[in-house]
Structures are given as structure tokens and as C-alpha cells.
Amino acid sequence: MTEPDMDVRGAAPLETLLRDAWQRLCRGVTDRRAPARHPVLATQAMGGGGEARTVVLRAASPSAGRVEIHTDALSAKVCELEAEPRATLLVWDDKARLQIRLRVTARLVHADAEAWARVPQAARGAYGGDPPPGRPIAAPEAHAPGAARERFTRLVCTIDEIELLHLGAERHRRAVYRRADGWAGALRAP
Ligand SMILES: Cc1cc2nc3c(=O)[nH]c(=O)nc-3n(C[C@H](O)[C@H](O)[C@H](O)COP(=O)(O)O)c2cc1C
Structure with a gap:
């Protein structure tokens, strides 16, 4: 976004x-x-507090108000989202001077055959490595990537709220849009 269209x-x-x-x-x-290729996904950590990690944005539907991430079923984020499906996705677009904050509720879809068929062969190794993500290993070579459909999990994120912060040349603008209000936005003090 350069300066977006202005009203009177x-x-x-x-x-x-x-x-x-x-x-x-x-x-x-x-x-x-x-x-927006690489949002940060923030979840509630199992022991309390927060967790955050970079992910790849795999799908976005403005009409449904949904976005999608793919991950390994045995990664910590899956346990965290099972326990607390409400999460936040965060994007910083430096050129547009725009922060996009998506408050979402994540639905976990495991081993989806149709979606798996669309994952390029070269990318499948990210789902099913041995040992699973986060386990201690003695050396980098002690981990073998593995392609396993049963470890492929779609995080289908229904957006409940979108918060935008635009750092404009003249002034900053912050606005919140809620699904519950039919996405009618409301300004907030930046
Ligand atoms: C650029 C980049 C893209 C990434 N994309 C994904 C992704 O799409 N899905 C994923 O599960 N992990 C992705 N990761 C790895 C995560 O950031 C994280 O390290 C891993 O998923 C383990 O996270 P967890 O233990 O909190 O579940 C990516 C990391 C980087 C640096």
C-alpha cells in the first residue's frame, strides 16, 4: 500500500x-x-505464556474470512492449538508500512488426502521427519526428513478479527474489523 485512497x-x-x-x-x-508469505503464528504455550514461530501462508479466502497453514502433526503448535484453538497470525509489510494482525480460531484437519496430493513432492519431507520436531538429537545428521501423509496437518484458521495498523506519512491509522459485525471496521487510537 502506498497511501491508500483518501476520502474528503x-x-x-x-x-x-x-x-x-x-x-x-x-x-x-x-x-x-x-x-504475507511468512506470517508469525502465535499460540498459547502449554506451560502458560506465549509461543511464536514463522510459518508459510498456504491459502487465503476473503469471502470465507479464512487462511490456512500446513504443519507436522507432531509439532508443538498442534498440541497447543488442540488445547487452545484461538491464535494470532501477524504480518509486517514494510513497503506498505502495514501491520496485519489476524485473530483466528484454528481447526485441525489431519492427513487430508486431497490437500496432500497438491503438496509438491519436494515439500513433503517437511511432514513426517524422524525424530519428530523438537526432540533432542546429537547432530543435525541424526534427523531424517520423511514424507508421511498421516503427519500432514492443515491448520484451517477462521478469522474472528482483523486488526490493521498503517503507519502513514501524515498520521497512523489503526482499525479493527470483526466477523461478528459483518467486518464493519472501527477506528482505534494507534
Ligand atoms: C521461513 C520459515 C517458514 C516456515 N514455515 C513453516 C510452516 O509453514 N509450517 C511449519 O510447521 N513450520 C514452519 N517453519 C518452522 C517453524 O517456524 C517452527 O520452527 C516449527 O514449525 C516448529 O514449531 P513449534 O515447535 O512451535 O510447533 C518455518 C520456518 C521458517 C524460518
Whole structure:
């Protein structure tokens, strides 16, 4: 986003900000170099506190208000989301000066044959390594990647709330959009 379209009061209409954010999310799915390609997924840690890690955005649907991540069923994030499915995805688009914060509820879909068929052969090794993610190993070579459909998990994230922060040249704009309000946005103090 350069400066988004302005209305008569010199403010970007809330719908314009939201449409722009969705365009950027969709670009993240198709363009490996787009900032939204690699959101940070934050979850509630099992022992309390928070956890965060970089992931790849695999799908984005503005009409459904959903995004999707793929992971290994034995990774810690899966346990964490089973215990507390509410999570946050965070994108910083430096060129657009836009922070996109998605508050989501994640549904776990394990071993989906149709989605697995679309995962390129070269990428399948990320799902099914031995030993599983996070286990102690003596040396990097002590880990073997493995392609196992039963370890392939889709995190289907239904967005409950989108919060945007645009750092504009003149002023900053922060807006919150809620599914419960039909995505009608509301301004917040930045
Ligand atoms: C650029 C980048 C992209 C990544 N994409 C994914 C991904 O799409 N899915 C995933 O499970 N882990 C991905 N990872 C690895 C995670 O950041 C994390 O290290 C791993 O999933 C273990 O996380 P957990 O123990 O918190 O579950 C990626 C890491 C980087 C640096």
C-alpha cells in the first residue's frame, strides 16, 4: 500500500484498508517474496505464556474470512492449538508500512488426502521427519526428513478479527474489523 485512497476528510476509508490487506494476504499465498508469505503464528504455550514461530501462508479466502497453514502433526503448535484453538497470525509489510494482525480460531484437519496430493513432492519431507520436531538429537545428521501423509496437518484458521495498523506519512491509522459485525471496521487510537 502506498497511501491508500483518501476520502474528503483525508482519511482512508475503512473498506479500502481492509481490501488492501486482503490483497496482500492473497499475494502471500502465490508470491514467495511477498511479506504475507511468512506470517508469525502465535499460540498459547502449554506451560502458560506465549509461543511464536514463522510459518508459510498456504491459502487465503476473503469471502470465507479464512487462511490456512500446513504443519507436522507432531509439532508443538498442534498440541497447543488442540488445547487452545484461538491464535494470532501477524504480518509486517514494510513497503506498505502495514501491520496485519489476524485473530483466528484454528481447526485441525489431519492427513487430508486431497490437500496432500497438491503438496509438491519436494515439500513433503517437511511432514513426517524422524525424530519428530523438537526432540533432542546429537547432530543435525541424526534427523531424517520423511514424507508421511498421516503427519500432514492443515491448520484451517477462521478469522474472528482483523486488526490493521498503517503507519502513514501524515498520521497512523489503526482499525479493527470483526466477523461478528459483518467486518464493519472501527477506528482505534494507534
Ligand atoms: C521461513 C520459515 C517458514 C516456515 N514455515 C513453516 C510452516 O509453514 N509450517 C511449519 O510447521 N513450520 C514452519 N517453519 C518452522 C517453524 O517456524 C517452527 O520452527 C516449527 O514449525 C516448529 O514449531 P513449534 O515447535 O512451535 O510447533 C518455518 C520456518 C521458517 C524460518
